Amino acid sequence: MSRYTPATAEDRRRMLEYIGVGSIDDLYSGIPAGVRQKDLPDIPKALSEPEVIRDLRELAGANRNIDDLPCFLGAGIYDHFIPAAVDSIISRGEFTTCYTPYQPEVSQGTLQAIFQYQTMVCELTGMEVSNASMYDGASATAEAAVLAASATKRKKILWGRNVNPQTKEVLRTYCWSRGLEHGEVPAAGGTIDREALDGALSAGDAAALVVQSPSFFGTVEDIKALAEKVHGAGALLIVVTDLLALGTLEAPGALGADIVAGDGQTVGNPASFGGPAFGFIAVNKPLMRKMPGRICGQTVDSRGRRAFVLTLQAREQHIRREKATSNICSNQNLCIVAASVYLSLLGPQGLAEVGGQIMAKTEYALGRLEKSGKFRRAFPGVPCFREAVLLSERPVKELNRRLLDAGIIGGYSLEPLYPELENGWLLAVTENRTKQEIDRLVAVAGGDA
Amino acid sequence: MAKIPQDLRYTKDHEWIRMEDGVGVVGITDYAQHAMGDVVYVEFPEKGRKVRAGEDFAVVESVKGANDVFSPVSGTVLEVNDTLEESPELLNQDAYANWLVRLEVADPGELDSLLDHAAYAALLEELEAENG
Numbered sequence: 001m002s003r004y005t006p007a008t009a010e011d012r013r014r015m016l017e018y019i020g021v022g023s024i025d026d027l028y029s030g031i032p033a034g035v036r037q038k039d040l041p042d043i044p045k046a047l048s049e050p051e052v053i054r055d056l057r058e059l060a061g062a063n064r065n066i067d068d069l070p071c072f073l074g075a076g077i078y079d080h081f082i083p084a085a086v087d088s089i090i091s092r093g094e095f096t097t098c099y100t101p102y103q104p105e106v107s108q109g110t111l112q113a114i115f116q117y118q119t120m121v122c123e124l125t126g127m128e129v130s131n132a133s134m135y136d137g138a139s140a141t142a143e144a145a146v147l148a149a150s151a152t153k154r155k156k157i158l159w160g161r162n163v164n165p166q167t168k169e170v171l172r173t174y175c176w177s178r179g180l181e182h183g184e185v186p187a188a189g190g191t192i193d194r195e196a197l198d199g200a201l202s203a204g205d206a207a208a209l210v211v212q213s214p215s216f217f218g219t220v221e222d223i224k225a226l227a228e229k230v231h232g233a234g235a236l237l238i239v240v241t242d243l244l245a246l247g248t249l250e251a252p253g254a255l256g257a258d259i260v261a262g263d264g265q266t267v268g269n270p271a272s273f274g275g276p277a278f279g280f281i282a283v284n285k286p287l288m289r290k291m292p293g294r295i296c297g298q299t300v301d302s303r304g305r306r307a308f309v310l311t312l313q314a315r316e317q318h319i320r321r322e323k324a325t326s327n328i329c330s331n332q333n334l335c336i337v338a339a340s341v342y343l344s345l346l347g348p349q350g351l352a353e354v355g356g357q358i359m360a361k362t363e364y365a366l367g368r369l370e371k372s373g374k375f376r377r378a379f380p381g382v383p384c385f386r387e388a389v390l391l392s393e394r395p396v397k398e399l400n401r402r403l404l405d406a407g408i409i410g411g412y413s414l415e416p417l418y419p420e421l422e423n424g425w426l427l428a429v430t431e432n433r434t435k436q437e438i439d440r441l442v443a444v445a446g447g448d449a
Numbered sequence: 450m451a452k453i454p455q456d457l458r459y460t461k462d463h464e465w466i467r468m469e470d471g472v473g474v475v476g477i478t479d480y481a482q483h484a485m486g487d488v489v490y491v492e493f494p495e496k497g498r499k500v501r502a503g504e505d506f507a508v509v510e511s512v513k514g515a516n517d518v519f520s521p522v523s524g525t526v527l528e529v530n531d532t533l534e535e536s537p538e539l540l541n542q543d544a545y546a547n548w549l550v551r552l553e554v555a556d557p558g559e560l561d562s563l564l565d566h567a568a569y570a571a572l573l574e575e576l577e578a579e580n581g
Contacts, residue, residue, distance in 0.1 A: 153495075289490060289510075314490075314515040323517075 066271055066409065070437040072365075074387050074428025075216070075412035076137075076164050076263065077271045080244065080354075081432050086268050086341045095337050104296075104310045110333065111308035114296040117340045124246040124343075125260040126253025127282035131293035132331040137263025138167040140279030141210060141240050142174035143292045143326055144259040147283070148208035148236040150290055150325050155180050156206045158197075162187040162215035163240065165417050171210065185209070188420070190219040190379030190389070192226060201233035208259075212240040213249070217426065218362075218387030219379055220249060227256025243267045243280065243339070245385050247351025248359070259283050268342025269335050278332035278339070289315055292326030357431040358386050365429045365438045366390070372446025378421060386430060389414065392423040392445075399425065399445060406444045408437075451480035451573060454545055458521065458560050459569035465545065466521040466552075466560065473524060473552040473560075477509060480573055482544040485511040488537045491549065493529035500524060500552075502559055507549055509540065522559040524552035 007015070012024070021027045028036065047055065071079045090096065094109055104111060114132045121130035134140040145157045157175055159168060161184050168184075175182045185200050186193045192211060200206065209230045213221035223239060230237045238259045239252035244266040246252075252260045265277030283291050289312065297311030317324035346354065366388055369375045378389035390411070392399055400410035414424030429438070457465040463481035467474045482488065492508040500506045505517035506526070528551040533539060539547045554560075564572065 289492070314510045319514045323515075 064404065064409070065273075069407050069409050070433060070441070071271075071409040072403075072411050072427050072429065072433070072441060073409050074430075075426055076166060077274055077277075078244075078266050078386065078428060079271055079430050079432050080266050081430075082268055082270060082338075082342065083345050085345055086338050089341045090334060090338050095334060105308075108308055111296050111310070113337050113340060114294075114331070114333070115298055115308050116344075117336045118296060120340060120343045121243070121280050121282050124243050124251065125241070125257075125280075125282045126251025126255075127257070127260050128253075128284045129288045129291065129295065130280065130282040131291055131295050133264070133333070133336045134261075134279035134281055134293055134328060135330075135332060136275065136277060136279045137240065137261065137265075138164070138170035138279070139328075140261040140263070140281045141167050141238065142170045143328065144238045144261045144281055145171055145180070145208060145210060146174060146178055147259060147287060147290050147292065147325055148238060149178065149180055151287055152207040152234065152236060154205055154207035154235070157182045157208055157210065158185055158200050158206050158235075159183075159210035160185050160187050160192040160212060160215065160221075161418075162190065162192070162217050162219065163210055163212040164216045167210075167212070167240065180207075187215070187217075190217050190382040191215065191221050194225075194229070197226070197229055201229060201235065204233055206230075206233060206235040208236040208238050210238045210240060213252075214242060214245055214385040214387065217379065217389045218384040218428075220383045220385055223250075223252055223255035223257060231256065243343070244351065244354065247346075247348065248355030249385065253282075253284070259287065264335065264339050268338040268340075276332065276335060278335040288312065290325045291315065292328045294329065294331055354431050355385075358429065361431065361433055361435075361438065362386060362388060362429040364435070365427065365433075365441065368438065368442040369427075369446055372442060374446050375425070378424060387426060387428045389421060390425045390427055391421070392425045394423070396423055396425050403441070403444055406440070408441055408444060410441075410445070451478065451483060452545070453479070453566050453570050453573070455566045457545070458563035458565060459572075460519065460521045460563060461572060462519045464518060464521050466563065468554070468557065468560065471554075472527060473522060473554040474548045475518075475521060475550045475552060476548040477518060477540065477544055478569075479544045481509075481516075482540050485509065485513055485516050487512045488540045491530075491533045491537050491540070493534075494526050494550065496526050496528065498526045500526065509537075509549075518549060520550075520552070521563055522552065523555040525555075527551045527553050 066079045118130040134143060149155060157180055159171060183200055186196045211221050211226055213223060215221060227237045236258040237256060238261065239257040241252055241260060241262045243264055261281040263277055264280050269277045294310055295312050297309050299307055299309055301307040313319055315324060316329055317327050318329060369390060374393045375390040378391050396413040403410035411425045411427040414421045414426050418424055457467050459465050463478045465476050465478050488509055488511050490510040494506040500520040502520060502523045504520050506520050507518040509516045509518055530548055533547060
């Protein structure tokens, strides 16, 4: 019997006999003949394990991936360096076997890791309370929008056009399911258009503005100015950001953010064809009891020793039932342990150094590409982090093909989703890119046909 | 045995109400605070909110769970007891001295349909008999 087949022919015969049915066909006689599949589809015969592995390896070998080719593609997932120690530590059985704990207090080590993660998120975002993490940045942002609607008792969510399009898709889905309206604020200059924002806020019905900084275009928003406008209209400011960038940029909490959310892939989690990573969300105390997800707290046990618990559980759906703000009752534990280990290894100085390298390398790449005469900056003078929009002389599809032929993964083509950015090329430069790689990029992308 | 003051009206959901100069003062009963255990947080309705009799308009959160509080009568929220935001444990100390909400009562006649002291005492006895 194959290990993938749960029941043998003898098992099936005995089961049929037990329930008094002559054959499998008799068992399914209630299903109309018209919808029954008579024969199996034409699938190849079974392979042995070594054959399967050989086949899959060959297929995987056809991938062009970022371990082999220098990558200038970002748009939400980034090629950052991960110290080997991260994998060694999270591969310990105590961590790898731990999903979010269901009998949490016996898993003190897991709770301590969550508590440390929450502490780091709070320090980086400048907020008072973080949860134990969410599934990804998009769902964390959508949960933030739902929270804002619940807290303000308003039913309209605004976001900038420069928010990651995938995040916007998830926001739309959540808005639809919760009966919330939504609106998009233009960002023609690379950052949210202030006059358009004034117009959108003037009705006084917005629950929140979702602003992403660094934005999908890599631009850095003036959070403080936006917070003033948004708060003036009685709405909340949701800042979508990146933990790695917060080693360099000012904490949104210090600039007036009410909710900070985002995707945590950049800190210690591999790009890995898009995931898995995790989402983070942090608030200040006034919103704490409406925050989705699990929260780990520090306390003392009956003998006065430091101990960890899941806390504020009355918010959660297993207690609040249909009145809970959210149905999220899990987290992405292994990914946040990776983030905690990564952030601990780098420390504040290391994180700032990574940011500094990124800024220097991005500026170098942009300057060289501009000088080639084949590109110009879409948003000159607007500060950016890790990513920027260039307008290319030749179509992006052709440009990226040229680069791939030369063994380089090019930038993201913006035009399909942003028709106003004709030949828009979103270029990401992480600390992993070397000067040689950037020079090669410039030689191929900036060279003549 | 839970305390049941004589001068209050009660609901089956363990809220009490007292009329004070034409204003309805609402809280939870001693039985309720005892049943839910240590109170850690009270979520109040916003001032000016109109509520119907039986509508949930506040949440008392304890170490055991979150409990909805239902309005005994229809009316408008005039005031909430801010003291409980800082010191929710006062509800455990004295559930009758620490009211939750002051209501402008739409129809004082609605109070007549609520339980009086004797009826509420009977209800609690029934509950105690059920729970053995």
